[in-house]
Amino acid sequence: MRTPRLYADTIGHATDEVSLSERNHHYLSRVLRAKPGQIIRLFDGCGRTCEATVKEIRKRETTIELMAITESPDQRLPVTLGLALIKYDRLDWALQKATELGVSAIQPIITQFTDSPPKADRLEKKRDHWKEILVSACEQSDNDWVPVLREPRQLNELALPGQTIVAHPATDSMQINPDHEALLLIGPEGGFSDAELDFLYKKQVKPMSLGPRILRTETAAIVGLTLLGQQYGQY
Template identity: 35%
Template structure:
């Protein structure tokens, strides 16, 4: 049986007895029905992971005993930022989840001309928190020990004006370049558009910004499919897939 993993932003040391966070207590004890002496794995996003056991369970809290540390590293040598246009909420959640499972390091949501989702300041703050929860859950499930960052939503024009040493890539069916034409790099940014695609003006901006435009075949991909296809290909060519 697979040992459940939990993220907790806390410094652990072998031999310590640590209280589970309220959220981890609810998930481990109330949802998964874990009890005293059952094993779990803890990680804090700094490095490695810790084997622990549930030491005691009370009505509203539980404590764990940290037994050992494993300096394991499941992170890709390729540093990838996913620049993802805002898409419908369920599709956005799915794309972020799969991006984390595929090893993305940073996620930058952007607003494009055809973005159908508009977020006001207060709702945007809640969305960032929601996406952060998806990222943590995906790390727990996939065995990652580092937590990818999620940035504040930006306008795509403003974002692309920022200087970067990363190789920037986007996918358009009209391009004559293939993924084989991408030069190896340690830092890459994958730009994925909204449901309606990029406008002609945005595509012209990509050319002016010297973004590498590649062709992933003659078929038009949904945004969430493009995320999976693009990240998998980059990890296969330059990462650890």
Template identity: 35%
Template structure:
């Protein structure tokens, strides 16, 4: 069955209730984006069934009850409490790249269960967004993550955080700074920041790792990694630089706030490949 993210923000001043506010058998109005995708693009009919999830855990099997030109309602048939979130909380500080490479990095990181992605600009980075571009690009990248959730079965979308300079981000990692939902997160998922699952990101990470270029004499794996992965729900922050790498100053600043170098293999990975390899490796080591 098709899966759809139920956007409780509804892009209006009147947010929709969480799905958990309804009882099984209740009628629920679909959001505009689902109406467009399911009813118009996919030409769904009354009686067709699908899956809704709103990011607060679990998902609902629904059946289309009524369809009009601009609206549609469904009946909630059943609730499944499955949480397919990764057993590791991960936040990636990712220096932005251009075009499809950035979309790829976000899409595949989502499929591998990343919890949040902090977009970064850096000295050697290719992308520096103008203030007028941030809102549109942030909404686009959040939609890339949501579409990946709909495809892969994840029912808690990662938070895509508005870009800041790598220097500012590294300074903020030493303190628990609440996320400002008005400026940092797309309105699409702003309400999710109130959920306990995402609130855990406000705490200091158990381990900070900087993916680095292979270097002689550098350990392949930080000694603390395997120990941290044995914790019930480890929280790991990853720093991934641009194609040109981080500057010496940025590397030194990262080391000063506790980021340990981590080289995975003997090859130099592209910036869109590194998150995939890092997350897959963490999950393999955790199992």
């Protein structure tokens, strides 16, 4: 049986006895129906992992004893995914799969063709929801590094690094410099507007083809990350 992996934003020291978060308590006690003595693994999303033993499960609390703590090397894909906001179920899917592929950071983008961007009062709830998707994807995929989730920004507000790439169908494939990080920009339904593309090209952003077909935004994100991952030698 696979050892359960759970996210904990902080990990203490070996031999510590700690109480799990409400989220992890519910998962262990109600979903897995774990028993005292069960071995689990915790990770903090920043490379620290810890093996632990379940000591006691009460109605509202699970206590564990921390054992060996290790540091995992950062093997994330050195790419930030600049992803235009799309319909929420499709955005959720894209965030999950990008995390499974090991993306370093995710930058939600508001563009000219973004359909009903979230208002400020809803944005915090959406961020919590998105963070939970990233965490769950890391738990599932044995990824010890949770991607950085940045605040949504208008396209023209982004700080564009030297190696910024925009997915565009009317271009050829391109080679990146694998010694440098990259920002991959993926547009919404209908793509980036002509004005937005003009803005990007004036900033020396390089276009990259994802193949001969027109892809949905969420599909384009995964194809783009896979192509870059090949050039970075990860796939």
